[in-house]
Amino acid sequence: MPTKETGAMTQKENIVVHNFINLQKMSSFQIRTFFLCFLILIFDGYDTVVVGYIAPALKTHFGAGHAQLAPMFGAGLFGLTIGSFLFGPVADRFGRKPTLICSVALFGLFSIASAWAGSIETLIVLRFLTGLGLGGAMPNAYTLAAEYCPDRLRATLVAPIGCGIAAGGALGGLVAPHLIGAYGWQSMLLLGGALPLALTVMLYLGLPESVRYLVAHGRQNSARHILQRIAPATDLSGVHVTLAEPMPIGSSLQHLLRPGLRGGTLLLWITAFMALLVIYFLGNWLPILIQSSGVPFRQASLMTALYLAGNGMGAILLGFLMDRFNPQYVLAVAFLCAAASLTSLGHLIETPALALTALFVTGIGTGGTMTGTNILSASFYPTVTRATGVAWTLGMGRVGSIVGSMIGAAMLAAHWSSTFMFAAVAAPVIVAALSVSALAFYRRRHPTAAIATPVDLSTQTTA
Known part of the structure; x- marks a missing residue:
């Protein structure tokens, strides 16, 4: 866009980082x-x-x-x-x-x-x-x-x-x-x-x-230098780089709980807490639970490995889908599939092919969805509080991981059957599905809180 002039004063062209x-x-x-x-x-x-x-x-x-x-x-x-x-x-x-x-x-x-x-x-x-x-x-x-x-x-x-x-x-x-x-x-x-x-x-x-x-901290020259490295053929000399969101007042932690973000923050925390609770429950106790069902050690190791493979492959698959469909609903469906697989797993242990499939789906719907939740939190928060938002979402998940490690030991000490334990741990996964679904409704009601729908400032000018 050409620069705009008013009398002797030249106004700089704005470039919004997000749009650029x-x-x-x-x-x-x-x-x-x-x-x-x-x-x-x-x-x-x-x-x-x-x-x-x-x-x-x-x-x-x-x-x-x-x-x-x-x-x-x-x-x-x-x-x-x-x-x-x-x-x-x-x-x-x-x-x-x-x-x-x-x-x-x-x-x-x-x-x-x-x-x-x-x-x-x-x-x-x-x-x-x-x-x-x-x-x-x-x-x-x-x-x-x-x-x-x-x-x-x-x-x-x-x-x-x-x-x-x-x-x-x-x-x-x-x-x-x-x-x-x-x-x-x-x-x-x-x-x-x-x-x-x-x-x-x-x-x-x-x-x-x-x-x-x-940009948020006023370092225009450094910002222009980096954008020039992203687009070497574009002349950025003299432009003014801006953000697509207003600058809030107060600490980044306070900003997480301001109106327009508070509900989404709590829903992300619940989702992460429940996801990592189940991930660490399975990570710590899955081999023991499988073997307690009468499965030989070699087969139990294979089943655990397939669950872990689902974690990694699920992250890539869900990431691909999140960019093409509503990301909250993608995660919700994955969580529900994992819950169904966990509930049925205790009844499928004696049928190896079905049990392996259930564990792979469980891996997608737990480890894969946790990666998706981290990505979701990064897209939800504005620049000045994004690192805090992602870190505190993951931190709440870490609290869930501690709980998940502890309840596995408590269930075993109470002599719960592996079938009942698998079914019980499906409950937090369902809560995570409901929570991330609610986040989709919340973001529709508070569209300005979602960084994926920025205010286009590229047509404005700054002296």
Whole structure:
């Protein structure tokens, strides 16, 4: 658009970040950003599950029993929860890039320190501190990646990035037999620290700050420079870059609960809480429940692996569908399919083909939908509170993960049958389906709260 002049005063052309990114083809600059976010989640996933791989060696090394090891797992999960709540507001205040670098460096350093732990008690403290960094890395990686996606491809592109968590866990499983046998359990923690620390250098050199964050904080030159890298052939000299949403007053956390966002925030929290409750229930207790139904260990392992495969493949499938249909309804249908599969699973265990299908569908409707919920939260919140919104949604989910781990033990202690336990845990999945469906109605009633429907400011001018 041409510049507009009034007398001697020249008015700058406005470019709305949201609209500008939507109009461009995907650039190598954006793809590199997505890849770096994917690497963050791979190393995050590795360090999240590494204790599970070294637990048998820890028992031998420290002479510890199950009761002594249990707090170590809980400490890491508690650290993840606190980290999610803590680092979201930090990212909205100080930027996505420095927060991500600090989070990755934090879990890398404390993972290395954990290799020299002289007691289980010291290891528990270090796992909590490692969890703080892990909890801050995931939501901010989602947030930054989503902010560089055009609306038409947001879920399609961000969903595979979320699969980095599963890829990191699988990486740990591949290297554990070789490293632990040759170099001891400490080598797993050293690798889990060295790789993230090397990544921090790559992040410092190659990861951009969120262009929307830069605009929100008045850093026009930096914002124009990044947009120029997305569209090198476009002349952006002298333009004024704007956002598609008004600037709120108050802290980012207060903004989550303002009118127009409050109901959606609560519905996202409920959805994440219920989803991660079921994910951690199944992650911790699924092999035991399957074997208690009389299934041999080898077959139980295969069934568990197929459930985990459903988590990753479900994220990609649901991401593709979320960009083409109402994303809330896509997730709701997936949740309901998972609930039906869980309810029937106890009756299908003796029919392997049906049981494997039910577990795969359950994986899509639990792990896949949690990735979808993270993407949904990134699209729901405005720029100045997006990192807090995504992080607190995931943090509420982490609270659910703690509950899910605990209720599995309580059900087993009460001698519930596996059939009844599978049916009972379908109830939270149904609640998640109802909650995310209600979010669709809420967003229709409060359309200005949804970032997917911005106010077009491209025709306005600013002196």
